[in-house]
Amino acid sequence: MKNQLSIYNTLTKKKEVFEPVNPPFVGMYVCGPTVYNDVHIGNCRTFISFDIVYRYLLYLGYKVRYVRNITDAGHLENDADDGEDKISKQAKLENVEPMEIAAKYANGFHNIMKQFNALEPSIEPLATGHIIEQISMVQKIMDQGFAYEVNGSIYFDVQKYNETNDYGILSGRKIEDLLTGQRSLDGQDDKRNSCDFALWKKASDAHIMRWDSPWGEGFPGWHLECSVMGSKYLGSPFDLHGGGMDLKFPHHECEIAQSVAGVGEELSKYWMHTNMLTINGQRMGKSVGNSLLPEELFNGDNQLMDRGYDPMVVRFFMMQTHYASTLDFSNEALQAAEKGFGKLMKGMQLLNSLPTSDASSQSAEELKAKCDAAMNDDINTPGVIANLFDGVRFINSVNDGKATITKEDLEILQKLYNDYVFDVLGLETIEAESSSDSMDDVLDIIISIRQQAKESKDYATADLIRDKLSAINISLKDEKGNVSWSYNE
Amino acid sequence: MKNQLSIYNTLTKKKEVFEPVNPPFVGMYVCGPTVYNDVHIGNCRTFISFDIVYRYLLYLGYKVRYVRNITDAGHLENDADDGEDKISKQAKLENVEPMEIAAKYANGFHNIMKQFNALEPSIEPLATGHIIEQISMVQKIMDQGFAYEVNGSIYFDVQKYNETNDYGILSGRKIEDLLTGQRSLDGQDDKRNSCDFALWKKASDAHIMRWDSPWGEGFPGWHLECSVMGSKYLGSPFDLHGGGMDLKFPHHECEIAQSVAGVGEELSKYWMHTNMLTINGQRMGKSVGNSLLPEELFNGDNQLMDRGYDPMVVRFFMMQTHYASTLDFSNEALQAAEKGFGKLMKGMQLLNSLPTSDASSQSAEELKAKCDAAMNDDINTPGVIANLFDGVRFINSVNDGKATITKEDLEILQKLYNDYVFDVLGLETIEAESSSDSMDDVLDIIISIRQQAKESKDYATADLIRDKLSAINISLKDEKGNVSWSYNE
Numbered sequence: 019m020k021n022q023l024s025i026y027n028t029l030t031k032k033k034e035v036f037e038p039v040n041p042p043f044v045g046m047y048v049c050g051p052t053v054y055n056d057v058h059i060g061n062c063r064t065f066i067s068f069d070i071v072y073r074y075l076l077y078l079g080y081k082v083r084y085v086r087n088i089t090d091a092g093h094l095e096n097d098a099d100d101g102e103d104k105i106s107k108q109a110k111l112e113n114v115e116p117m118e119i120a121a122k123y124a125n126g127f128h129n130i131m132k133q134f135n136a137l138e139p140s141i142e143p144l145a146t147g148h149i150i151e152q153i154s155m156v157q158k159i160m161d162q163g164f165a166y167e168v169n170g171s172i173y174f175d176v177q178k179y180n181e182t183n184d185y186g187i188l189s190g191r192k193i194e195d196l197l198t199g200q201r202s203l204d205g206q207d208d209k210r211n212s213c214d215f216a217l218w219k220k221a222s223d224a225h226i227m228r229w230d231s232p233w234g235e236g237f238p239g240w241h242l243e244c245s246v247m248g249s250k251y252l253g254s255p256f257d258l259h260g261g262g263m264d265l266k267f268p269h270h271e272c273e274i275a276q277s278v279a280g281v282g283e284e285l286s287k288y289w290m291h292t293n294m295l296t297i298n299g300q301r302m303g304k305s306v307g308n309s310l311l312p313e314e315l316f317n318g319d320n321q322l323m324d325r326g327y328d329p330m331v332v333r334f335f336m337m338q339t340h341y342a343s344t345l346d347f348s349n350e351a352l353q354a355a356e357k358g359f360g361k362l363m364k365g366m367q368l369l370n371s372l373p374t375s376d377a378s379s380q381s382a383e384e385l386k387a388k389c390d391a392a393m394n395d396d397i398n399t400p401g402v403i404a405n406l407f408d409g410v411r412f413i414n415s416v417n418d419g420k421a422t423i424t425k426e427d428l429e430i431l432q433k434l435y436n437d438y439v440f441d442v443l444g445l446e447t448i449e450a451e452s453s454s455d456s457m458d459d460v461l462d463i464i465i466s467i468r469q470q471a472k473e474s475k476d477y478a479t480a481d482l483i484r485d486k487l488s489a490i491n492i493s494l495k496d497e498k499g500n501v502s503w504s505y506n507e
Numbered sequence: 508m509k510n511q512l513s514i515y516n517t518l519t520k521k522k523e524v525f526e527p528v529n530p531p532f533v534g535m536y537v538c539g540p541t542v543y544n545d546v547h548i549g550n551c552r553t554f555i556s557f558d559i560v561y562r563y564l565l566y567l568g569y570k571v572r573y574v575r576n577i578t579d580a581g582h583l584e585n586d587a588d589d590g591e592d593k594i595s596k597q598a599k600l601e602n603v604e605p606m607e608i609a610a611k612y613a614n615g616f617h618n619i620m621k622q623f624n625a626l627e628p629s630i631e632p633l634a635t636g637h638i639i640e641q642i643s644m645v646q647k648i649m650d651q652g653f654a655y656e657v658n659g660s661i662y663f664d665v666q667k668y669n670e671t672n673d674y675g676i677l678s679g680r681k682i683e684d685l686l687t688g689q690r691s692l693d694g695q696d697d698k699r700n701s702c703d704f705a706l707w708k709k710a711s712d713a714h715i716m717r718w719d720s721p722w723g724e725g726f727p728g729w730h731l732e733c734s735v736m737g738s739k740y741l742g743s744p745f746d747l748h749g750g751g752m753d754l755k756f757p758h759h760e761c762e763i764a765q766s767v768a769g770v771g772e773e774l775s776k777y778w779m780h781t782n783m784l785t786i787n788g789q790r791m792g793k794s795v796g797n798s799l800l801p802e803e804l805f806n807g808d809n810q811l812m813d814r815g816y817d818p819m820v821v822r823f824f825m826m827q828t829h830y831a832s833t834l835d836f837s838n839e840a841l842q843a844a845e846k847g848f849g850k851l852m853k854g855m856q857l858l859n860s861l862p863t864s865d866a867s868s869q870s871a872e873e874l875k876a877k878c879d880a881a882m883n884d885d886i887n888t889p890g891v892i893a894n895l896f897d898g899v900r901f902i903n904s905v906n907d908g909k910a911t912i913t914k915e916d917l918e919i920l921q922k923l924y925n926d927y928v929f930d931v932l933g934l935e936t937i938e939a940e941s942s943s944d945s946m947d948d949v950l951d952i953i954i955s956i957r958q959q960a961k962e963s964k965d966y967a968t969a970d971l972i973r974d975k976l977s978a979i980n981i982s983l984k985d986e987k988g989n990v991s992w993s994y995n996e
Contacts, residue, residue, distance in 0.1 A: 083603075083604065083607065114572075114629075115572065115629075115630065115740060117630045117632065117740060118572065118629045118630055120630075121627070121628070121629060121630050121631055122629075125627050128617075138610070138614050139610070140603075140604075140607045140610060140611075141604065141606045141607055141609075141610050142610055143606065144633065144636055146636045147633055147635050147636035149638070149639055150638055150639060150718050150719055154719060229639050230639055230643060251604060251606060456946065456979060456980075456981070456994075457945065457946060457949065459979040460946070460949050460950065460953065460976075460979065460981070461949065463953060463972065463975045463976065463979075464949065464952060464953060464956075466975075467953075467956060467968070467972065470968075479956070479959075483952065483956065486952045486955075487949075487952065490945060490948040490949065490952075491945075492945070492949070504856070505945075
């Protein structure tokens with residue numbers, strides 16, 4: 019079949035042909051950030067990976083609705099069901115209202131994603147924007163007998179659910195292990211079993227973010243929003259659910275259980291999980307002291323890298339590794355990526371001015387087929403890039419007169435590189451960052467030539483230089499032998 | 508009193524000293540966009556005006572919580588209580604889910620605001636994110652006897668409210684005129700009186716955006732969200748409520764009535780309203796055919812202006828008129844603003860290299876006092892700019908050796924211009940837009956000088972130029988006498 023995408027479905031643990039429920043529409047849901055601190059570079063990898071999946075689905079002609087949520091309530095400190103709400107806790111630390119924390123870090127997240135040239139999702143729903151829908155889902159799950167109330171909190175009854183369904187279907191966890199393996203319940207915990215999880219939590223007096231519900235004032239459990247917003251905006255089941263692999267358990271497992279219990283349908287037909295980041299071979303984390311923010315990576319203001327790297331270089335670097343493999347950040351690797359990125363971009367520039375001939379030494383269609391085949395093979399971005407580099411070598415050969423290309427093939431190649439580099443991989447040319455710096459450098463040269471001309475009494479040349487600069491709106495100012503330049507008004 | 512801000516309070520119709528309820532905190536609420544189409548330049552003026560108010564309050568040392576909402580539900584077509592929901596209607600037209608419309612235009616709005624260098628508000632709450640709170644406010648208003656239910660919709664009883672309160676307190680409308688002056692009720696309308704307004708509307712079968720409520724499935728009335736989100740995040744009453752003057756009635760009048768009826772407190776102590784835009788003397792509007800989007804104004808792609816204007820020029824232009832006066836867009840006025848902006852920026856540049864003396868011809872403190880006085884006089888931005896231009900004349904005189912300034916005064920002036928131009932007025936230097944163009948121009952000059960040197964067999968100079976360029980990472984390529992340049996990899 020032509021241009022048929024296969025993806026590794028982490029639900030079935032098999033590589034499968036991607037067949038949407040209702041083509042040409044594709045509904046895709048990705049778990050977004052909990053906006054209580056700056057997004058870290060590992061999260062960015064997940065979002066960039068799914069940005070490429072989204073872009074490739076668009077390239078294939080699907081009409082994609084891409085939903086990526088923002089968690090602005092309900093995510094407790096230890097990712098399980100106790101501790102403080104992450105956002106409320108940060109709000110106390112920064113001495114502001116929780117929603118100011120959510121706004122601040124959501125804005126920061128958007129700014130970083132823009133720098134990475136990630137497309138905006140079609141809908142970016144908030145947990146706090148769907149409290150009523152969440153309450154209604156809790157009610158449905160209770161109505162089906164899969165949840166129970168204790169002291170104003172509602173818990174999902176995992177054991178009960180597992181009697182007729184498969185809790186562990188995604189993560190491979192066995193309920194027997196979960197029941198025996200967990201820490202003992204402390205007195206505060208109202209759950210019947212430690213593997214049960216909260217659908218709705220009663221708000222303590224100190225809890226700021228709270229809403230009315232049939233069970234008193236409280237707030238939704240963290241897992242609930244994704245089941246609710248996914249099915250609200252994409253139907254049940256929808257096509258593709260993505261996220262970082264650290265979310266597979268318990269978050270995604272709980273999402274599935276909630277949807278099966280409440281909606282009576284699977285949540286998503288396909289699941290994709292991105293792998294983790296390491297830095298110089300070590301897992302990244304605040305405790306290890308090697309946590310790296312995207313901004314720090316861009317501006318070089320960090321202890322781990324020798325200098326800064328452009329967001330496009332980082333993006334390119336990330337896609338040189340398959341999304342399902344771990345990815346190691348190091349100076350050497352980033353510098354190599356920077357060089358490779360430059361080579362690719364230079365090749366693209368040459369595409370605009372290649373001489374054409376009657377025959378092609380290499381087939382452009384074949385290159386396109388190879389790129390498509392790589393992407394169709396579970397979004398194999400390193401494979402695509404290898405093919406694009408093969409193409410660059412060919413382009414360079416044509417440019418050097420050592421190979422030839424027909425006009426038709428050149429057009430195919432131009433479209434291929436535009437489609438893949440810009441649209442699918444989402445790369446952009448890097449603006450000459452230091453354009454004002456180089457302008458200074460270049461004008462220093464002109465000024466020194468003019469100085470030299472003056473010294474050798476070649477006033478004609480000196481005046482000519484001044485006049486030519488003036489014609490392009492640049493004036494020179496001579497102050498005690500120190501010549502500076504400025505744009506005219 | 509030193510640095511005491513006065514503002515014209517449209518609630519009391521008087522210029523009043525600004526005394527926040529709970530200093531140093533200031534709570535400020537501005538009605539944001541209904542995200543069903545592209546924000547137009549008139550809306551931008553309102554948001555830029557309040558951006559400057561926000562910035563000036565920060566400059567004065569207040570701790571400001573700035574809330575600007577996004578209306579993503581409940582705003583019906585004719586701004587009153589009938590017609591379709593604006594967002595749902597646009598969703599049908601674009602054949603997508605309503606929340607995709609909201610996301611698309613909210614993103615567009617944020618992008619434009621970023622180009623205008625407007626600060627992000629502290630919280631940007633969504634109407635759909637506060638349905639529970641809105642339902643709860645409806646209940647409170649009903650409990651107080653100021654609202655009634657008809658067929659699943661809840662209306663505010665204006666006449667009843669007016670018996671003990673003043674409906675019209677903000678807009679000056681008289682209830683007698685409202686009762687007699689309105690169009691006759693059609694059969695569909697359930698209101699007791701035509702001036703009553705919806706707090707909650709029953710959703711028809713065709714209505715997509717709907718939520719459960721004690722009165723059945725429905726959606727909130729447009730006015731409700733601002734009362735609810737303002738008091739939720741800023742308390743009651745808060746300090747300052749702003750918006751375009753087209754919102755004064757009915758929107759803001761209804762907000763006040765809702766809050767007084769439901770919360771038992773005034774909504775806001777001070778109210779500020781921005782005035783309208785005209786283009787070439789005509790009111791802007793789609794029906795007049797002179798509607799102008801910010802993007803079109805920036806890129807010049809429109810029928811009304813000769814060319815494009817940088818967002819910073821537009822921002823500067825806007826603040827040359829007081830927020831409460833109408834502002835007319837025209838080529839002449841924008842070109843004059845562009846020139847003025849350039850003059851101001853050039854003056855600021857000179858501040859970095861002015862020679863200092865033992866005495867100052869003019870007092871820097873006095874200039875600062877005048878700027879503060881202008882802003883304290885109801886955010887008189889044209890007054891501030893006039894003073895800043897006076898300062899630029901002084902700066903130019905010092906630069907030309909016709910006036911003098913002490914080191915201390917220069918420092919005061921530098922701080923003053925940084926504070927006012929960058930922080931308070933929120934202007935930015937315009938990046939030399941065509942930096943790569945000018946780079947081309949400058950290199951053309953260098954290349955022609957080198958060519959000339961070669962022709963006069965001055966190979967030393969020709970080589971020197973090539974080497975110097977190479978040192979700053981620029982290489983020349985000579986192809987059949989046609990010399991081009993490029994950055995090295």
